[in-house]
Every structure is written in structure tokens, then in C-alpha cells.
Amino acid sequence: MQKGNCPRVDGARLHLVLALALAAACGGQIQSDGVSDAKVQRAPVISHAEQYDQSGPLTLLPVPERRDTNVEHEVKRIPRPPAGAQLRDPAHQTSAPLLLVPTINNSFDGVGNGFSGPNGTFSVNAAPPDTNGDVGPRDYVQTVNTDFAIFNKDPSRGTVGTVRYGPVPINTLWSGFGGGCQTNNDGDPVVLYDPIADRWVISQFSVTTTPYLQCVAVSTTNDPTGSWNRYAFSYGNTAFPDYPKMGVWPDAYYITFNIFNNGSTYAGAKLCAYDRASMINGAPATQQCFPNTSTTYGGLLPADLDGARLPPSGSPNYIVGQGSLTTTLAYWKFHVDWTTPSNSSLTGPTEITVPSYVIACNNPTDNTCIPQSGTNQQLDALSDRLMFRLAYRNLGDHEALVTNHSVSTSGNTGPSGIRWYELRPDASHNLTVFQQGTYAPDSTYRWMGSIAMDQAGNIGLGFSASSSSIHPQIKFTGRLAGDVAGTMTQGEGSIIAGGGSQTTNLNRWGDYSMMAVDPSDDCTLWYTQEYIPANGTFNWKTRIANFKLSNCPPAPTNDFSISASPSSLTVNQGASGTSTISTTITSGSAQSVTLSTSGCPSGASCTFSPNPIQSGGSSTLTVGAGTATPGTYTITVTGTGTSATHSTTVTLTVPPNDFSISANPTSLTLNQNSTGTSAISTAVTSGNPQTVNLTVSGCPGGASCTVSPTSITSGNGSTLTINSGTAAGGTYTVTVTGAGTSNTHSTTVALTVNGPPPPNDFSISANPNSLTVNQGASGNSTISTTVTSGNPQSITLSTNGCPTGASCNFGTNPIQSGGSSTLTVGAGTAAPGTYTITVTGTGVSATHSTTVSLTVPANDFSISASPTSVNVTAGNSGTSTISTVLTSGNAQSITLSASGMPAGTTATFATNPINSGGSSLLTLATSATTPAGTYTITVTGAGASATHTTAVTLGVTAPSSGGMTNGGFETGNFTGWTTVGTAAVVSGGAHSGTYSARIGGTSPTNGDSSISQTFTVPTGQTLLSFWYQVHCPDTVTYDWATATLQDNTTNTTTTILARTCTNSGSWVSTSAGVTAGHSYTLTLISHDDNYPGDPTYTLYDDVALSSPPPNPIVNPGFETGNLTGWTTAGTTAVVSGGAHSGTYSARVGGTSPTSGDSSIKQTFTAPSGSSKLSFWYQVHCPDTVTYDWATATLQDNTTNTTTTILARTCTNSGSWVSTSAGVTAGHSYTLTLISHDDNYPGDPTYTLYDDVVVQ
Structure with a gap:
């Protein structure tokens, strides 16, 4: 992310230095610290070194034989994120000055093919060489695959570069040690000079045999030809510890590995710490390792200390690697605690944003693209990791770490360069990028770098360079501390020009090189790297050279x-x-x-x-x-x-010898002739313990006071025992004196002697002290006693005043004073009333009482009606729920009756009698002859012990002109109706009144039967309703009930009862809207397919026209064009076109392949006069009801009950269907309309809903 006003740079038109300054500045702006999965791990895995010892002098150790076959070490690659398209590296330095190249002070061959020293001649037997070396006060030590040598650095004892010892195989260091470290010489070596301890450290792994080991040796002095402390650390039999890299830090030698399970599958990086202090002293040592990082990270480097100034106290070791993206580096903070290992911690990864890069020779399986002169054989860039070392330096006013890796300057296989970084920790030990650059001044490929910083903050960078026109060479460059950020300004120098190229299918190069800083002046930089003397394979040589950047001051006085x-x-x-x-x-x-x-x-x-x-x-x-x-x-x-x-x-x-003395407790309260003790303690307050003799004074007459033992050593204790005997009551001070050999101290105990004891007594109470218990039930009261003086005594409990027919019993009897018992009172058949029960506690020395008030209530109830007002048109019926509530006593049977009905009106109760606390539905049925008016209907509930009444106001209005004739069939015939087929008026089982119409018959065959009536809708009436009861033993495929309503005024016909064969045997209501003044023909139908085994008929009743109450549903037909008033979940919408009526309907579910559960819902209160909720629905369901469906529920919030009013259905008819359910006026309801889709892609499911009406 670019911040501020950062100009675009046209490199061809801008002076180099200015361009690089702008690149460094802009690079600084895009840097940001972002924690990605930065977590703190604790409690590392701790393991002891497999074995350890101390060798004799190196010059006296036997030298093992070398391997006589050539081995190409397999490169074990680390997964890297794919790089995006990038035409140019944003941190690219495209040229370098030529005149400022530092002079090379010393340059000589290191261990390589044909190299000779005091211990013989080296022949290459492995590739690549893994070249590295470090410099101490008087020596330079170099390790390669698989030998090492020690070179003189001190001119006072001979020529710089003279071989003091070697070349010898590295496992010479472990001669006589035993195990894999002695027998295997597997390489991947690292040598480091420890500037804190003035010691040398050499390590390599042992992986030819298992367990896999890391072999580490620490010199016992600053002379690397002397003896060494040797250690072997194990990593088990399966976790191959590849590419180990080590760093020196004050609290540990930190090391990292790339772990490959069974040597093949990458399993992340392992981070470990070795006990440096113990290894320097040759003591037993442990390692602490944290679980592997994720496989996102690898090739991590631990910080390695340069210079005499140590990191600030408490600084963790920093571990850095390439980040999870090609725009980041990642780092960890490793803090080790050898005293309390559970306090050790590893924090990270934290990712730092850097300019984007493409790793050199970018290829997921092979990083080979480096060209050479005179051959088509290309070299491996090993660009999937940072290059050794992560060099750390404390410069006093700040800290710095430098590192590098190989990148492509254009595209995936373009010329490679060295991307280098200077990182700086802040006070909280968090790293940020101070500067960075990509050094690639021309088309030559540069790779396999190593970087370090001198005491002045100057930076030196060494690397390999090659192209199709030159053999691989060793080159170096540098920058001064004050130069333009992000640039190497000191030109480019050559350490040696290679005489040949590596050929014959051998592409391995490196795997690393090393830039080190001379501790003698903390300025001179020493670099070692490989080169090829002549075309060939397994003939590499190495070179060691040093140089010094111009402004590094001489080393200060020690x-x-x-x-x-x-x-x-x-x-x-x-x-x-x-x-x-x-x-x-x-x-x-x-x-x-x-x-x-x-x-x-x-x-x-x-x-x-x-x-x-x-x-x-x-x-x-x-x-x-x-x-x-x-x-x-x-x-x-x-x-x-x-x-x-x-x-x-x-x-x-x-300090002098002294002590203190104390008593615990410091006070005792005793009755006469009783005993108490106090612990007498002494403590050494300074100096050493001494003998202390104890004495007691202040004991009252008639009592005895003793200590035991009487002579103790300070720091120990004694016991003071006091027997009050016949001592008079009062308070006394008893003094215990301790006389030591050097001083005397005292402590006191306050003694209180009580007079003769008080008499034994108690109190008694009841909780609760009143009970209300119904006949036949029981209640409890806890009878508690408390000791008020003296000692506890046995108490026998009894009652007086328990009423006839009741029982009074104690759970525990007798009890001890201070205890309690449960009094259980059973009301039994006791007469209702209030009684006082006296509870008496009789003890050995005292008697006390308390009372419990018992109330046995009479059985009673209350009665009410809801609604209290019922309005009907003559010839119709209305209902009210008669409810009773138990107000006292027990439930009783209540017989309901009604009085005050007008002529032609009947009152029936759905349930009669009922138990108090229950309810029954009262139906008031009027006839066409019932006079209009308002009547008070008295409902009486008569119980065994009480009778109560409530009133229902019945309002009867005369029918308007027009309207239905004989809608309740209470004429006992079909007056006003036209019949077809089998039809009869039957008595008994009507919905209301006495009669109903039976369409169809009970004989085996009936065919089609119907009744019909033509009528005109009176003014003010807008609703036609009727009740029906289907008797249909077959299925709707063959037999059914249905009804049609023909509007003769508009000549349209509507099916107002869809074909149904639901043989529930119960009355169901349906309705349809009508228009006042219109003429209609209503036809009520029953269809029987004449199959002998399933006679079918339908009962119809209470056909009526009415003015429905106002619909409480908000936006019932969705004609607002939205879902105003409804609560939605899942996928819902209002759609136009194809509605049941009007323009819009609600679509619940979606047309996309997956919709899941979707719903709309609304909460409403059923208005007075309403009794039914209805709605229309259209299912679009290409699956079966097992997986997808429409359904609807109606929750009565008043009674907290829920009813499914639309059973799950997946009938994909594409036509509108109506359903309905009864409601109770005054109740609150929540209606939920649902569509369920099982998310199977091939069958999107949804349901249309419309015209939700409560009437």
C-alpha cells in the first residue's frame, strides 16, 4: 500500500542516485507490520543431549577415512507461494559506481579440490560444498562438505592464510565419541566464533543412520586446535532435520531446521535452543524445541551476534524467513528460560510488508536457471529461502539485522539479483524494515549471497556471479552507513574469476556462503565462497578473502x-x-x-x-x-x-544471634476445672539458633500453668497448658519467659476464668408459624430449638389443638436442643376453618412452647366468559368460552347451565360438567325467527360447595333484505334450496342447532349429489361462510367434497372449497368474499365414484352472509409491493404477476439452486367476532416431500400452543390452494409461512403465499 505523495519513477529519465533515494523512501512508506497468526507458544519440548564428553586436543585425535565416491546432495525444496506477474523488481538497483571498490587485503584458497595442508590433501566427494567460515582473534576456521581446516590470521606468528590444521573430515572432531556423530560425516556444516565466550562452535548433522542427530562441538579455549566439548542432540527416526543453521546469542545457541517426514514430505521448520552456558562448561546440556511451524514457512535463520556490544537485557533471539506472500518477510521472537523452561516462549509468525519479489529461477519444482559460459548446464539458485547469515549488531543507539535472498529482476527466469534487507527492532522487540534493495546492476546473474555489518554500520555483501559469457566468479560490494538508503554504493569488486564452469548435469551450487566480521577491529569483513577452476564436475574450489570499508574506525581500547x-x-x-x-x-x-x-x-x-x-x-x-x-x-x-x-x-x-517468642492463641477462656492450651513459638530473628529455657509466671491461685518442654532451641516450640481448677472467676495475665544464651524475651496469654455454669435452657420456634392446607393435603413447619444457656439436652415434642380429622406428626422426636424437627400437618377431613396448634418442647430442665396457625380453606371457584358479548344475525350462532378458576380448597365438579335466551335460541356447552379450573365452549344458536334485540344470558356454574354465575350479552340483528334462506336447515327440510342426486336434512351432530344437510348418502353408490341456492347479497355484508364435515373413506382421486360460487352479476365462477377427502369427522369452516348487491349461486357438492366399498357423503351447515370483522393482518395481500408488517428469514421477496388476487404475492424461498429454510411471519390479535384464519398458497417443488416442502404454523401466544395448519406438502400443481384454521377472538397469534429447500442444486424450491385473512 502506497502512502503519502510518492512520485512514479521513470528510471530511464532519472539520475540513478535520485531514483534509488526515491525507491528507498517509497519502500519505507509501504512497509508495515502486520501480525498474521502471531501467537505465543510456551512450554517447549525439552530433551537432553543423547551423549556428551570432552575430547583430547584436536591435533591428537585420529583422522577417519574419507568417502571415496562422489555424492550430489539432494536439494529439499520448501513450498513457496506463487508469484504474481512482475516485469520489474520495485527495489531494483540497476547500476553501481566503479571507483569506490575496497581493496582486498588477503585472498587465498580454502578447502577445495586439490587443497593441501598439514593433514593431507582434499579431494571433492560431494556437491555442493556448503561453504562457510568464521574469523576469531588469531584464527580463521572454514568448514565445507565434508572437511574443515584452520588458518592462521595473526601476522605475528606467520603468513595470514597459512594452514595450521587440516584438511580433515569434520567427524574427526567426534573421534572416539561413538554413535552417528563419529561414524557419519554427512555435512551441512556450520562454524561460528562465539565472541562473548571467545570460543569456537562447529556443527554438522548425522542422517545416514537413525536416530537423526545434530553433532555440536564447542572449543574449551579460544584455540581451535585444542580440546572440544562434544554433544549429540536427537530428532528421532522420522523427522529429517535438513539445512540446519545456527546463531550465537547470550542465552543460547539457537538453531533452525527444515523438517522432512521420512526424509521426503516437508513438515515445517523446527526452532530449537541449545544450553550454551552448559556446553561452554562441558556440563550436561538440554535443548528446548517448539512444535514445527506450518509448511508455509521454511529456510528460517536465527540471529547471529557480531561485535562486542551485547543485545539489550531480555532481548529474544530473532528468527527470520521469507513470508507467506511474495510481499512479506516473517519473523519469530524466541525467548529461552533455562531455570523455568515453562516460561520459555516463541512468538510469531509476524509478517513484515516488503516490496514484492519473484524468487530467482521461479519454478515450483526446480530453481535452476543460472547460465554459465561455455556450457548449457545451468545452476540452481536455491532461492526458496534466505541466505546465511542473519547478522545482528548492537550499535548503541539502535540495533540492526541484515540478511539477503536471491530474486529475479524481471519475470520468472530473468537475470537474478540479491535482495538485501536491514531490519531494526524497536523497544518492544518488534522488527521493521529500515532499508532494502535489490542489487543487480547489469544483466549478469548474481546469487548465493551473504551479508554482514561492521561496527560503523557499513554493510558488505558477497555473492556468486555468472552469465553465458563468464564463468562463475566470486564478487563483493558494499555501502557506507550514511549512503543513500537501499543502495550498494561502493562499486563491485572481484575476489576471483572462475577458470571454468560446472558441467555434466550437475546443477547444485552453494548451498550457502558466509560473510563474517573480524573481532580484532570489528571492521574487516571476511568472505568465503566456491568457484570452478576449470570446466568439470566435482572439482570445486573455495576462496577466502577479506576487505575493509573506508570509514570504519580502528577498534577501541579494550x-x-x-x-x-x-x-x-x-x-x-x-x-x-x-x-x-x-x-x-x-x-x-x-x-x-x-x-x-x-x-x-x-x-x-x-x-x-x-x-x-x-x-x-x-x-x-x-x-x-x-x-x-x-x-x-x-x-x-x-x-x-x-x-x-x-x-x-x-x-x-x-548478624548477632537473637530470637522472638509468641503465643497462639493469645487468650484462653475456661470454665472452672477445665483445661486449655496455647502453642508457644520461637523464631530466629538473626544469627544462629540458641538454647531457650522457658518459665511461667502470673498463674492465678487454684490453677496450674505448665510448659512442655521447658528447654527448646530457638526456631522450635513448646506448649503452655493451663488447668483453671478452683481459680476465682476473673481475667489474668499469664507470662511465658524465654531465656536464651544471648538474650531474654517474653510473651503473654490473657486467661479468663468463668464462674459456675448457667442452668441448661433453650428456646423453641416454628417456621412458618402459619399453614394453609387443603383438605386431603399436608403442609410442613420446621420446629427449631436454640441453646440459650448451659449445655444441650434432650427435648420431647408434642402438639395440642390438632383439629378432628387432621394429623400432626414430627419427623424426628425427641431432638437435642439446638436441633430441629419437621412438623407435618395433614388436613385430612378436618372441617374448613382456622385452628391454633400448640407445639410443646419438654426438656430435662425446661419446657417451652410455640404455636402454628392452621387454615383449612373451603373449596371455592370463580367463573367468567370470554368474550362477554356475542353478536349474531338471526338464524346464525355465536360462541363464548366459559372459564373457571380454583380460588381456594380443592377442585370440584361444576355443572353449567344457561338461562335468559330469547325465543328460538338454544345454549349448548361443549363440555358439561367440568372441573373447577377448566373451561367449556358455550354456543348460542339463534333461528331465523329469533327477535332482534339485546339479551343477557346468565351462565350458572353449580359445584358441590359453591355456585357462581357470569353473564354473556347476546346481540341479535334481523337479517337484511336478500341473503340466504334456511342457511342452518333448521326448517328440517330444504326450503330455499335446489337439490340434485341424494340429499337429506338430518338431525343430530349438527354444527349448531338441530339440523344439517347431508349431500350424498350412506348407501354403497351415490354418484354426484348437490344442493344450490341463488341469492342477492344485502348491503353491508361482504362474506359468505359455511361449515362442512366430510365422510370419505377413499382418496380425493376418486371421491370428494367441493363447493362453487357463481357470481351471476359478473358471470364468473370460483371454487371456494377445493376437492377434499379429508375424513376427519369434524366440522371445518370455509369462507369467500362477496360483493353487496351482486347475485350469486352457491352449489354444495359431494362426489361418489359409486365403488361399492366406500360410500361418500358430506354434511353442510350454517351457510351465512355476514360483515366480517376488520382483518388484523397488516399487508395481507402484499399489495404494498414489499413485506411491510412481516418479519422475514432466509430468501424472501414480493413478486408481481400470477398473484391469487391483485398484483402481488409473497415468494418464500428462491429460484437459485440453494435456498435453505426461508419464512415470513406476523403477530396479530384476533378481533371480536372472528373465528377463522385463511390464506392461499402455490407450491413450486420439483422434489418430494421427503426433502423439500411448504408448511405453516399458527402459535397461540395466549395459551402458548402451536398448531401446524399446513402439513408439509410438495404438490407441485402450480395452482392456488386455500387452507384455513380456527382462531379465538381476543387471543394473540403468530402466523409463520415457511418454505424448506434441502440445498440440492438440481431442485430449487419456493412457495407463493397470498390473501391472508382473519374473519
Whole structure:
């Protein structure tokens, strides 16, 4: 991401330096720290070294035989993210100055084909060489596959580059060690100089046999030809630890691996820490390893310390690798705690944004594209990882880390260059990119780099260079600390021009090289890399050279500081204490420091371990107080080095012997003739323990006070025992005195003696103290007692006043005072009333009572009607729910009756009698002859013990002119109707009143039967409704009931009852809208297919015209064009065209392949006079009801019950179908209309809904 106003750079038109300055500046702007999966891991896996020992001098160790066959080491590649198309590297430096190349000071061959030294001649037997080497104060040590050699660096003892030792196989270091480290010489070596300890570290892996091992050796002195502490760390039998890379840090040697399961499948990077301090001292050592990273990361490098200035205290080791994208680097922070390993932590990965890059020779399986002169054989760039090392330096005012990797400057296989970075930690140890650049000044391929920074902040970069016109060469470049960011400004120098190219199908090169900094001046840079002397294979040589950048100052004078922690010690006579004496290099390099003390008191001892030490190291000062006289002393610790002497002080306090004395408890309360104890404790407050003799004073007359034992050692305790005996009541102070050999101290115990004990007594109470219990039921009260004085006693409980027919029992009887019992009162057949039950507790020495009030309530109830007003047109019926509530006592049977009905009106109860607490539906049926008016219907509920009434107001209106004739068939015939087929008026089982119409018959064959009536709708009436009951033992395919309504005014016919064969035996209502003033013909039909075994008929009743109550549904026909008033879930929409009526309908579900569950819902209250909810639906379902369906539910929120009013259906008829359900006026409901799609791609399912009406 670009920030600010960053100009575009036209490189052909802009001066090089300005272009690079702009690139560095813009690069700085796009850098950002972003944590991706940055997590903190703790509790690493801890394992001990498989074995360890100390060798004899290197020059005396037997040299094993070398392998006599040539081996090409397989490259184990790391998965990398694909790179996007990129024509040009945004950090590309396209040219370099030619006049500022530093002079090469020394240049000589390292170990390679034909190389000779004191221990023979080396012949190449492996490729690539894995060239690396490090420099110490007097030596340069180089390791390759699979030998090493030690070179002189000190001109005072001979020519620089003279071979002091070698070449010998690396496993010479483990001669006599045993195991894979001795027998295998497998390579991937690393050599490092430890500038903190002035030691050398060499490692290589052992992978020819299992377990897989990392072999690590640490020199015992700064002379690499001396003895070595040797270790073998195991990684098991399956996790192949490839490409190990190590770094020196103050608290550990950190190492990374690429792990390949069974040597083939990449399993992520492993990060480990070795116990550096133990390995330097030749002690048993452990390693701490965290679980592998994800396979996104690999080729990670641990930070490796350069220079005398250590990282700030508490700094973690930084581990860096290529990021998860080609625009990032990733880093981890590794903190190791050897004292409490569970505190060790690994934090990361954290990714840092860098300019995008394409790795050199970008290919998922092969990074080979580097050309050579005179051959078609190309070389492997090994560009899937960072190149060794991640060099760290503390420059005082900031810290810096430098590293590099090989990238393509254009496209995937264009000329390669070196992308290099300078990273800087902040105060929280988070890394950011300070500068970066891609060094590729011309069309030559540059790769396999190594980079380091000197003490002035200058940077040196070495690398291989090749093209189709030159053989592989070793070159270097550099920059000064103040130069333009992101550029190598010091030109390009050649260390050696190769005499040939690598041929014959051998593409392996590297796998790494190494740039190191000379600790003697912290300025000179030493670089080692491979080259080819003449065309061929397995004939590589290596070169070692050094140079110095121009503005690096000479090394400062060697100096150090010294300190003590802690700086004061308190040590008892005969004991000892320690202080850590630490030194820090303040300038120059490390030196040997000899420690001494002055001021150590007579009778004491002051010793160091170790002594001498290297500046930058520490020693433990042990002070033994011995017989020193108590007092305070100043001990001066002096550190004498080769170039400086410094001192620090430790204050020693030898305390006198003293103690304290205390009692626990410090007070005792005793009755006469009773015993109590107090623990007498002493503590050493300073000095050493002493003998303390104990005595007691202040014991009252008539009592006894003793301590046991009477003589103790301070720090131990005794027991004071007091028997009050006949001592008078009162408060006394008992003193215990401890007399020691050097001092005396006392403590006191406050003793309270009580007089004669009080009499035994108690109190009694009931909770609750009143009970209301129905006849036949029981209730509980807890009877509790409390000791009010003296001691507990047995108490017998009894009751008085328990009413006749009731029972009063105790759960536990007798009880101890202070305890409780449960009184259970059973009302039984006790007469209703209120009673006082007295509970008496009779003890040995006292009797007390409490009362419990018992109420036995009479059985009673209340009665109510809902609604309390019913309005009908004469000839029709209405309903009200009669409810009872139990108000006291038990439930009873209640017989319901009604009175006050007008002429021609009947009252029936759905359930009669009922139990109090229940309800029944009252139906008031009027006849056509019922006079219009308002009537009070009295409903009486008569129970066994009480009778109550409620009232229902019945409003009867006369029928309007026109309308239905004989809609309830209460004439007992078909007056007003036209019949066809088999039809009869039958009594009994009507929906209301006495009669209903039976269309069809009970005989085996009936055919088609119907009744019809033509009528005109009166003014103000808009709804036609009727009730029907189907008797259909077959299916709707063959037999059915149906009804049609023909509007004679508009000459249109509507099916208002779709064919149905639902043989439920219950009455169902349906309705249809009508227009006042229109003429209609209603036809009620029953169809029988005349099959003998299934006679079919339908009952019809209560055909009526009415003015329906207002519809409470908001937006019932969706004619707003949206879902206003409805709550939606899933996929829903309002669609136009094809509606049941009007323009719009609601589509629930979608036409896409997958819709899942979708619904719309609305909550409403059924208005007075309403009794039915209805709606129309059209299912679009290409599957079966097993998988996809439409359904609908109606939740009665008043009664908290839910009914499925549309059973699951997948009938894909494409026609509109109506369904309905009964509702109760005044109740709150939630209607949910649903479409279910099982998300199978081939059968999108949805349902259309329309015209939702409550009437």
C-alpha cells in the first residue's frame, strides 16, 4: 500500500542516485507490520543431549577415512507461494559506481579440490560444498562438505592464510565419541566464533543412520586446535532435520531446521535452543524445541551476534524467513528460560510488508536457471529461502539485522539479483524494515549471497556471479552507513574469476556462503565462497578473502566494567552467601580478568568460581561467615585485566544471634476445672539458633500453668497448658519467659476464668408459624430449638389443638436442643376453618412452647366468559368460552347451565360438567325467527360447595333484505334450496342447532349429489361462510367434497372449497368474499365414484352472509409491493404477476439452486367476532416431500400452543390452494409461512403465499 505523495519513477529519465533515494523512501512508506497468526507458544519440548564428553586436543585425535565416491546432495525444496506477474523488481538497483571498490587485503584458497595442508590433501566427494567460515582473534576456521581446516590470521606468528590444521573430515572432531556423530560425516556444516565466550562452535548433522542427530562441538579455549566439548542432540527416526543453521546469542545457541517426514514430505521448520552456558562448561546440556511451524514457512535463520556490544537485557533471539506472500518477510521472537523452561516462549509468525519479489529461477519444482559460459548446464539458485547469515549488531543507539535472498529482476527466469534487507527492532522487540534493495546492476546473474555489518554500520555483501559469457566468479560490494538508503554504493569488486564452469548435469551450487566480521577491529569483513577452476564436475574450489570499508574506525581500547549483584549480603555465622560478579565490555574486545578481594573479615572466607573470567562474563563470589564477629564489613572485589583494572564492593553483614517468642492463641477462656492450651513459638530473628529455657509466671491461685518442654532451641516450640481448677472467676495475665544464651524475651496469654455454669435452657420456634392446607393435603413447619444457656439436652415434642380429622406428626422426636424437627400437618377431613396448634418442647430442665396457625380453606371457584358479548344475525350462532378458576380448597365438579335466551335460541356447552379450573365452549344458536334485540344470558356454574354465575350479552340483528334462506336447515327440510342426486336434512351432530344437510348418502353408490341456492347479497355484508364435515373413506382421486360460487352479476365462477377427502369427522369452516348487491349461486357438492366399498357423503351447515370483522393482518395481500408488517428469514421477496388476487404475492424461498429454510411471519390479535384464519398458497417443488416442502404454523401466544395448519406438502400443481384454521377472538397469534429447500442444486424450491385473512 502506497502512502503519502510518492512520485512514479521513470528510471530511464532519472539520475540513478535520485531514483534509488526515491525507491528507498517509497519502500519505507509501504512497509508495515502486520501480525498474521502471531501467537505465543510456551512450554517447549525439552530433551537432553543423547551423549556428551570432552575430547583430547584436536591435533591428537585420529583422522577417519574419507568417502571415496562422489555424492550430489539432494536439494529439499520448501513450498513457496506463487508469484504474481512482475516485469520489474520495485527495489531494483540497476547500476553501481566503479571507483569506490575496497581493496582486498588477503585472498587465498580454502578447502577445495586439490587443497593441501598439514593433514593431507582434499579431494571433492560431494556437491555442493556448503561453504562457510568464521574469523576469531588469531584464527580463521572454514568448514565445507565434508572437511574443515584452520588458518592462521595473526601476522605475528606467520603468513595470514597459512594452514595450521587440516584438511580433515569434520567427524574427526567426534573421534572416539561413538554413535552417528563419529561414524557419519554427512555435512551441512556450520562454524561460528562465539565472541562473548571467545570460543569456537562447529556443527554438522548425522542422517545416514537413525536416530537423526545434530553433532555440536564447542572449543574449551579460544584455540581451535585444542580440546572440544562434544554433544549429540536427537530428532528421532522420522523427522529429517535438513539445512540446519545456527546463531550465537547470550542465552543460547539457537538453531533452525527444515523438517522432512521420512526424509521426503516437508513438515515445517523446527526452532530449537541449545544450553550454551552448559556446553561452554562441558556440563550436561538440554535443548528446548517448539512444535514445527506450518509448511508455509521454511529456510528460517536465527540471529547471529557480531561485535562486542551485547543485545539489550531480555532481548529474544530473532528468527527470520521469507513470508507467506511474495510481499512479506516473517519473523519469530524466541525467548529461552533455562531455570523455568515453562516460561520459555516463541512468538510469531509476524509478517513484515516488503516490496514484492519473484524468487530467482521461479519454478515450483526446480530453481535452476543460472547460465554459465561455455556450457548449457545451468545452476540452481536455491532461492526458496534466505541466505546465511542473519547478522545482528548492537550499535548503541539502535540495533540492526541484515540478511539477503536471491530474486529475479524481471519475470520468472530473468537475470537474478540479491535482495538485501536491514531490519531494526524497536523497544518492544518488534522488527521493521529500515532499508532494502535489490542489487543487480547489469544483466549478469548474481546469487548465493551473504551479508554482514561492521561496527560503523557499513554493510558488505558477497555473492556468486555468472552469465553465458563468464564463468562463475566470486564478487563483493558494499555501502557506507550514511549512503543513500537501499543502495550498494561502493562499486563491485572481484575476489576471483572462475577458470571454468560446472558441467555434466550437475546443477547444485552453494548451498550457502558466509560473510563474517573480524573481532580484532570489528571492521574487516571476511568472505568465503566456491568457484570452478576449470570446466568439470566435482572439482570445486573455495576462496577466502577479506576487505575493509573506508570509514570504519580502528577498534577501541579494550576496557570493561565490573559490578556485584546483590551488592549486600547478610550471612549468619557458620553459613555462606553468594553474589554474582559481572563484567561488561565497554570498548574493544574481550580480555582475561583475574578477580580478587580485600576486606574479607577475620574468620570468614571469600572465593570466586570461576577465576579468571573473560570480560563480558561473570563469576560467583561465595562469602562464608565462619566465625567472623557480628558486624558490617565492606569487601572490595577487584578485577585485573590485561589492559584495565576495576573494582566494586559487596557489603557483608554478620548478624548477632537473637530470637522472638509468641503465643497462639493469645487468650484462653475456661470454665472452672477445665483445661486449655496455647502453642508457644520461637523464631530466629538473626544469627544462629540458641538454647531457650522457658518459665511461667502470673498463674492465678487454684490453677496450674505448665510448659512442655521447658528447654527448646530457638526456631522450635513448646506448649503452655493451663488447668483453671478452683481459680476465682476473673481475667489474668499469664507470662511465658524465654531465656536464651544471648538474650531474654517474653510473651503473654490473657486467661479468663468463668464462674459456675448457667442452668441448661433453650428456646423453641416454628417456621412458618402459619399453614394453609387443603383438605386431603399436608403442609410442613420446621420446629427449631436454640441453646440459650448451659449445655444441650434432650427435648420431647408434642402438639395440642390438632383439629378432628387432621394429623400432626414430627419427623424426628425427641431432638437435642439446638436441633430441629419437621412438623407435618395433614388436613385430612378436618372441617374448613382456622385452628391454633400448640407445639410443646419438654426438656430435662425446661419446657417451652410455640404455636402454628392452621387454615383449612373451603373449596371455592370463580367463573367468567370470554368474550362477554356475542353478536349474531338471526338464524346464525355465536360462541363464548366459559372459564373457571380454583380460588381456594380443592377442585370440584361444576355443572353449567344457561338461562335468559330469547325465543328460538338454544345454549349448548361443549363440555358439561367440568372441573373447577377448566373451561367449556358455550354456543348460542339463534333461528331465523329469533327477535332482534339485546339479551343477557346468565351462565350458572353449580359445584358441590359453591355456585357462581357470569353473564354473556347476546346481540341479535334481523337479517337484511336478500341473503340466504334456511342457511342452518333448521326448517328440517330444504326450503330455499335446489337439490340434485341424494340429499337429506338430518338431525343430530349438527354444527349448531338441530339440523344439517347431508349431500350424498350412506348407501354403497351415490354418484354426484348437490344442493344450490341463488341469492342477492344485502348491503353491508361482504362474506359468505359455511361449515362442512366430510365422510370419505377413499382418496380425493376418486371421491370428494367441493363447493362453487357463481357470481351471476359478473358471470364468473370460483371454487371456494377445493376437492377434499379429508375424513376427519369434524366440522371445518370455509369462507369467500362477496360483493353487496351482486347475485350469486352457491352449489354444495359431494362426489361418489359409486365403488361399492366406500360410500361418500358430506354434511353442510350454517351457510351465512355476514360483515366480517376488520382483518388484523397488516399487508395481507402484499399489495404494498414489499413485506411491510412481516418479519422475514432466509430468501424472501414480493413478486408481481400470477398473484391469487391483485398484483402481488409473497415468494418464500428462491429460484437459485440453494435456498435453505426461508419464512415470513406476523403477530396479530384476533378481533371480536372472528373465528377463522385463511390464506392461499402455490407450491413450486420439483422434489418430494421427503426433502423439500411448504408448511405453516399458527402459535397461540395466549395459551402458548402451536398448531401446524399446513402439513408439509410438495404438490407441485402450480395452482392456488386455500387452507384455513380456527382462531379465538381476543387471543394473540403468530402466523409463520415457511418454505424448506434441502440445498440440492438440481431442485430449487419456493412457495407463493397470498390473501391472508382473519374473519
